[in-house]
Amino acid sequence: MATLNEIARRMVSDRRGVLAADESISTMSSRLEGVGVAPTDENRRTYRELIVTTPDLADSISGIILADDTLRQELSDGRTFPAALADMGILAGIKVDTGAKPLAGADGEKVTEGLDGLRDRVTEYVGLGASFAKWRAVITIGDGRPSERSIRANVHGLARYAGLCQEGGLVPIVEPEVLMDGDHTLARCQQVTRVVLRALFDELALMQVRLDGMVLKPNMVVAGKDCPQQPGIEEVAQTTVDTLRETVPPEVPGIAFLSGGQSPELATRHLGAMQNCGPLPWELTYSFGRALVGPALETWRGDASRWQAAQRALSDRAVANAAAR
Ligand code: 5MM
Numbered sequence: 001m002a003t004l005n006e007i008a009r010r011m012v013s014d015r016r017g018v019l020a021a022d023e024s025i026s027t028m029s030s031r032l033e034g035v036g037v038a039p040t041d042e043n044r045r046t047y048r049e050l051i052v053t054t055p056d057l058a059d060s061i062s063g064i065i066l067a068d069d070t071l072r073q074e075l076s077d078g079r080t081f082p083a084a085l086a087d088m089g090i091l092a093g094i095k096v097d098t099g100a101k102p103l104a105g106a107d108g109e110k111v112t113e114g115l116d117g118l119r120d121r122v123t124e125y126v127g128l129g130a131s132f133a134k135w136r137a138v139i140t141i142g143d144g145r146p147s148e149r150s151i152r153a154n155v156h157g158l159a160r161y162a163g164l165c166q167e168g169g170l171v172p173i174v175e176p177e178v179l180m181d182g183d184h185t186l187a188r189c190q191q192v193t194r195v196v197l198r199a200l201f202d203e204l205a206l207m208q209v210r211l212d213g214m215v216l217k218p219n220m221v222v223a224g225k226d227c228p229q230q231p232g233i234e235e236v237a238q239t240t241v242d243t244l245r246e247t248v249p250p251e252v253p254g255i256a257f258l259s260g261g262q263s264p265e266l267a268t269r270h271l272g273a274m275q276n277c278g279p280l281p282w283e284l285t286y287s288f289g290r291a292l293v294g295p296a297l298e299t300w301r302g303d304a305s306r307w308q309a310a311q312r313a314l315s316d317r318a319v320a321n322a323a324a325r
Contacts, residue, residue: 007213008213012283021048050314052064054296054311059322065132065173065287066092066095067095092130093130099114100137109140122165132171139177141189142184146196160207173256177218178193190242219260220240220270221239268320272325
């Protein structure tokens with residue numbers, strides 16, 4: 001059986017990245033409604049089948065993060081999603097958090113939940129064919145935000161989740177996302193990302209999480225989407241790499257970015273520019289959701305005659321990101 005370190009390295013190596021297809025039922029429903037598709041179980045399943053049966057996806061995608069409902073569904077040919085991914089040489093992952101909920105005493109800030117019963121769920125997910133897991137914490141920038149209590153509550157959750165996953169045999173993707181919402185500057189995003197990542201690695205050490213058996217999934221360091229001074233590609237790339245060098249120990253095998261609401265093309269260009277900021281102690285790759293699947297969903301719109309065109313749209317993004325690496 002592969003070790004945690006071997007699985008983590010497989011997730012981030014060979015110019016491949018991880019596709020995030022783990023939208024919760026409510027998020028997936030609104031994405032489907034956004035393109036005129038009824039938000040039914042069957043349509044969610046069909047859309048996920050479109051993704052995982054995209055030809056040659058394994059050339060650029062090492063793993064796909066699934067939600068609990070997808071893990072239990074089947075493709076039209078009767079295979080489970082993890083079995084179909086295994087046939088393609090792609091690792092199956094599972095989102096194990098149960099969502100970001102309002103944090104008591106911190107107006108407008110959230111803490112991610114899902115620790116209750118997680119040890120048993122990890123055992124079940126391993127039995128269903130998962131090799132890795134994901135937990136996302138969200139940090140907001142704004143007036144008086146983030147508060148120290150929201151940072152500490154969220155990194156505590158991430159570290160306990162990571163420890164439980166490693167104990168049960170899953171590689172944890174540890175995702176502290178500093179949101180792009182707001183008009184803050186690049187410098188403010190860097191400051192907050194630095195504080196969050198420092199707090200995270202302190203907490204991971206406290207919980208004795210093995211750094212060589214995890215993957216970090218951070219935001220790129222960007223200006224808020226409403227900030228009038230938007231930095232250029234090279235500035236985002238250099239600032240992001242500088243921030244990670246200050247905070248992420250070299251034992252971590254790989255850093256797989258979320259896209260966070262950037263356009264697919266911009267996320268890819270930022271990723272490409274970062275490869276020139278080396279030498280780097282870790283692999284720098286992608287774990288995009290919207291920036292990988294957005295064009296495919298827009299193309300498909302629930303129309304069977306656009307199935308192959310939608311798969312080409314996904315393939316194009318995946319190949320572009322592999323090339324950017
Ligand atoms: C695919 O979306 C993931 C699950 O979101 P919800 O639990 O809110 O439905 C999300 O965590 C995603 O993996 C990350 O945000 C990365 O996706 P983007 O679109 O930011 O690259």
